[in-house]
Amino acid sequence: MNAKIYSRRLRTDYLAKVVNQLIDLRIIKGLTLEDLNHKIGVSDYLVHKWETGHKTPSTFNLCCWANALEAELIIVANDNRPTKPPSETVKAVNDNKLQIVE
16 A cells, blocks of 8 residues: 555544544543643653644554543554555545544
């Protein structure tokens, strides 16, 4: 599979949905950015940079972020059927879902 066929916008939109869920969960739990930086064990302002899109968290960091919020990051894959044209490939990528569960 060639990663170049996916537009940057699609990848960014997809990640933004996950980040927005994590932001909502942080607010619901009443944690400050400082609290969350400390719980994850990252440098000051890193969570702020993730939340504002100035930095992109790795998959590991996303899992640590969810874990610090007492949630779990689950990747639900599509049925993995081979796809043919690029438009179907993009659809297959969009069928994968990241879920945040408490």
